[in-house]
Amino acid sequence: MADVEAPLTILYFAWLRERTGTAQESVTPPAGVGTVGELIAWLAQRSPGYASAFANRRAVRCAVNQEFAEPATRIGPGDEVAFFPPVTGG
């Protein structure tokens, strides 16, 4: 899959939503951002709020197109990428 050039939909839940101040946004990352881990690194330098949201990477979980994903999971144009803390339902 090519690096991401088309918009991604990004969702934030729980304290990631609060820290980024964003529930949902459409972003077009620069060339070179092709995985979840690369996306996190790019997002984290956008603002202090984003930096705070992603400061502890071990506390951040991700889903790509509604399936749990890892830092190495590749992302492509049009994907829905969600970031959230470890789940606490049930």
Added chain:
Amino acid sequence: MADVEAPLTILYFAWLRERTGTAQESVTPPAGVGTVGELIAWLAQRSPGYASAFANRRAVRCAVNQEFAEPATRIGPGDEVAFFPPVTGG
């Protein structure tokens, strides 16, 4: 505890009731019958039905005064002794 000389109440459940033809009876075992095991041996020789009920001792359970008992459990005057198969409720 002395050997049993006063009446015992004996109860039979499930197929022990069917084989003995008795749900409840009052019996006075002879001297020398002082434990559950001795009581079973004495009951088993009373009739073919009783012999059949107690033929497979491993399939017979006992309670004395509503508490599970063993062949060695001592029995005394006025006790309520119940015989039944392994339980199958629940």
Added chain:
Amino acid sequence: MTRIRVQSENFDIGAEFAALTAERTDIGGIGCFVGTVRGPAAAMTLEHYPAMTERAIAGIVREAERRWSLLGCTVIHRYGRLLAGENIVLVLAAAAHRQAALDATAFLIDWLKTKAPFWKKEESVDGAEAWVEARVEDDAAAARW
């Protein structure tokens, strides 16, 4: 609160949950098990030992309360003739945390199966009757606790 009932009539599962949890805010989870008459038997008659049944169940519940921090416990066991599909037994165990509630529920039904004085006679659809035999698996399930 412990509720133990031995009865011929059916029980209302929703009402028993409500009674167990009413006005409580210390409960985090309730485990439950309902046993039912399973086909192909057409019906089942449950005989029990009235003078012993409630005290045997009370002993099993006390043992559960000794092993887990329970906030409430309900055991209802029916006797008499029950048709296929009917409820036989209800176990509810409430606790602050789910593991205690679930473990206590499994423990209670495992011990009821092997230590409460009930006996089942099955009726097949052609009218034949047979006493249900105790299962080795049930002894093993009760012994693991």
Added chain:
Amino acid sequence: MTRIRVQSENFDIGAEFAALTAERTDIGGIGCFVGTVRGPAAAMTLEHYPAMTERAIAGIVREAERRWSLLGCTVIHRYGRLLAGENIVLVLAAAAHRQAALDATAFLIDWLKTKAPFWKKEESVDGAEAWVEARVEDDAAAARW
């Protein structure tokens, strides 16, 4: 039959048992777990990921159905603001034998706790709010299956 619902309103436990077992004579046991909002929190707000929630729960139920011979399964999970004592989640699993029903029930709630996209924010009685942190014990409980 599998029933999965994600909803803000409460559920009726008795009605869900009835729906799961109606007209059935192949079921021998139904396991159930109900999770509730436990004090001292005054309330809890459950956030979830709507596009993912039902499919995540469906995947967990499919895994349970792969591991046990289930005759029916119900999972209802609430979201929104819930007061102390209110129901959060209902799990029902029906099987021919109790061990499958009980194990599947425990499995379902263990996996829901760690694999369904819900997040809880607690409100204390003085109004302070805090996100509930995931517990190491929950990961261990999910991993044992």
